[in-house]
Amino acid sequence: MTDLLVPSTATLPQVRRLVTEVPGPRSRELMARRAAVVATGVSTTLPVFVERATGGVVVDVDGNSLIDLGSGIAVVNVGNSAPLVVEAVQQQVAAFTHTCFMVTPYEGYVAVCEELARLTPGDHAKKSALFNSGAEAVENAVKIARSATGRQAVVVFDHAYHGRTNLTMALTAKNMPYKQGFGPFASEIYRVPMSYPYRDQPGLTGTEAAARALALVETQVGAGNVAAVLIEPIQGEGGFVVPAEGFLPAIAQWCHQAGAVFIADEIQTGFCRTGDWFACDAEGVVPDLVTTAKGIAGGLPLAAVTGRAELMDAVHTGGLGGTYGGNPVACAAALASIETMRVQDLAGAARRIGDTMLPRLRALQERTPAIGDVRGRGAMIAVELVRPGTTDPDAGLAGRIARACHAEGVVVLTAGTYGNVLRFLPPLVIGQELLAEALDVVEAAFDTYAHSPGS
Numbered sequence: 434m435t436d437l438l439v440p441s442t443a444t445l446p447q448v449r450r451l452v453t454e455v456p457g458p459r460s461r462e463l464m465a466r467r468a469a470v471v472a473t474g475v476s477t478t479l480p481v482f483v484e485r486a487t488g489g490v491v492v493d494v495d496g497n498s499l500i501d502l503g504s505g506i507a508v509v510n511v512g513n514s515a516p517l518v519v520e521a522v523q524q525q526v527a528a529f530t531h532t533c534f535m536v537t538p539y540e541g542y543v544a545v546c547e548e549l550a551r552l553t554p555g556d557h558a559k560k561s562a563l564f565n566s567g568a569e570a571v572e573n574a575v576k577i578a579r580s581a582t583g584r585q586a587v588v589v590f591d592h593a594y595h596g597r598t599n600l601t602m603a604l605t606a607k608n609m610p611y612k613q614g615f616g617p618f619a620s621e622i623y624r625v626p627m628s629y630p631y632r633d634q635p636g637l638t639g640t641e642a643a644a645r646a647l648a649l650v651e652t653q654v655g656a657g658n659v660a661a662v663l664i665e666p667i668q669g670e671g672g673f674v675v676p677a678e679g680f681l682p683a684i685a686q687w688c689h690q691a692g693a694v695f696i697a698d699e700i701q702t703g704f705c706r707t708g709d710w711f712a713c714d715a716e717g718v719v720p721d722l723v724t725t726a727k728g729i730a731g732g733l734p735l736a737a738v739t740g741r742a743e744l745m746d747a748v749h750t751g752g753l754g755g756t757y758g759g760n761p762v763a764c765a766a767a768l769a770s771i772e773t774m775r776v777q778d779l780a781g782a783a784r785r786i787g788d789t790m791l792p793r794l795r796a797l798q799e800r801t802p803a804i805g806d807v808r809g810r811g812a813m814i815a816v817e818l819v820r821p822g823t824t825d826p827d828a829g830l831a832g833r834i835a836r837a838c839h840a841e842g843v844v845v846l847t848a849g850t851y852g853n854v855l856r857f858l859p860p861l862v863i864g865q866e867l868l869a870e871a872l873d874v875v876e877a878a879f880d881t882y883a884h885s886p887g888s
């Protein structure tokens with residue numbers, strides 16, 4: 434293992450360096466301008482304005498160089514401004530920027546679908562349709578499943594997050610901030626318990642947790658009415674909940690028997706994030722449909738639904754699409770991102786990140802009673818914070834730790850139904866030294882804040 438995972442991509446010094454307080458004066462000025470014209474509904478995790486970002490660092494307008502443990506919420510898996518992505522985008526933008534694939538098609542779109550057919554789980558015939566955002570992909574996966582099955586019910590899970598459009602708000606579990614005041618929501622959505630090993634009764638196996646969920650589906654929905662079961666193989670915004678082994682295969686198997694479409698939402702987990710191309714790979718689960726976005730295109734907006742050719746083709750011609758879906762610049766970026774992941778073995782890099790982070794965070798847990806759980810896979814790692822001696826969520830502490838990390842120049846994010854999860858999503862190209870330094874900062878924040886109540 435070397436610190437030079439991808440040194441050639443780093444056109445900015447890969448260091449943490451603070452030259453002002455965080456946020457600095459120029460960021461504060463920009464925050465004031467923002468407040469005047471940007472809707473308050475759009476939130477900000479860390480009020481620093483970015484000037485440049487490469488590899489594992491983000492440099493702000495005051496010249497502070499921050500270590501990125503967020504990747505723009507699991508997007509820049511290949512690092513910010515990855516060289517192949519920059520080159521591909523520049524070439525594409527100079528050639529043509531848009532024609533609309535539904536009007537006059539272009540090769541990049543087809544090539545992305547070919548890659549998706551190769552990379553997503555299963556060796557059956559697959560087809561894809563491309564969209565702009567994760568939520569749009571999820572909406573379309575539901576459309577396809579309903580059209581293919583002639584059924585309407587969609588089963589989703591506690592703690593799920595699938596987006597902010599009307600249908601995906603209904604599919605998402607958490608009310609505040611995602612749903613509050615935005616109803617009425619779409620109908621025919623049924624929510625069942627997730628396998629959440631930290632919060633389930635001790636010893637509940639994956640197959641038992643699946644049986645618990647499926648019993649509700651059978652009694653309250655009726656297997657024959659289920660168009661699709663939609664699940665994140667590791668939940669993202671819900672707090673990086675990794676289901677117990679056996680849970681996903683049992684759900685997939687039930688879908689197969691019930692004639693329901695098993696949709697894996699791999700929008701946050703996909704593209705090497707968890708140490709495999711897709712999180713479903715870890716247990717050999719083969720979904721009927723997979724939704725992808727985020728990491729697919731190195732920061733450009735692109736999303737996809739990929740699945741069994743016969744399901745994808747159940748929709749009438751013209752039933753899927755959109756003006757920008759599969760934009761040529763985004764497709765060029767996706768092909769370059771995928772190439773980068775393949776050439777640099779970023780799945781392996783994600784596993785090494787997990788191998789570095791998990792032992793250190795587990796050691797921190799040993800001396801920190803407020804850390805209830807350390808979990809995750811690959812470069813998708815979280816700690817869940819609780820009041821010592823209980824499993825009562827401590828969102829306040831998660832916020833204090835996150836702010837302390839930000840002040841010291843490390844970008845971290847929070848998550849979780851109860852807001853009490855600190856999550857880490859480093860770019861997969863981050864150097865080991867930089868990662869180690871970020872962990873030093875995280876540990877110091879815990880040592881300062883997690884042992885002094887109310888600080």
Ligand SMILES: Cc1ncc(COP(=O)(O)O)c(C=O)c1O
Binds near residue numbers: 567594669701
């Ligand atoms: C699992 C999952 N599904 C769907 C979405 C929605 O994606 P987007 O924000 O691109 O609409 C997200 C975004 O965080 C996600 O993590």
